[in-house]
Amino acid sequence: MSENQAKGPASxxxxxxxxxxxxxxxxxxxxxxxxxxxxxxxxALLKQQHGMGHGHANAIVAHTLAEGDA
Incomplete structure (x- = not known):
């Protein structure tokens, strides 16, 4: 894995x-x-209203909430 490759939800x-x-x-x-x-x-909002898969929805929500300004 390269040093510049994103890790965690951002991947x-x-x-x-x-x-x-x-x-x-x-x-x-x-x-x-x-x-x-x-x-x-x-x-659930991302999955139901935007057709996003669970893994993608969970990743973007987790990353956004972890930023602290959410």
Missing amino acids: YFPSIEKTYGRPISEWKALIRSALPARHMELV
């Missing part, structure tokens, strides 16, 4: 952008706009 970001056609910044803004929802409520 999903290239696939999320490619699969769903929106930049990560838009997904994070969408998650922040739905706060103060809980983690799994946010995952």
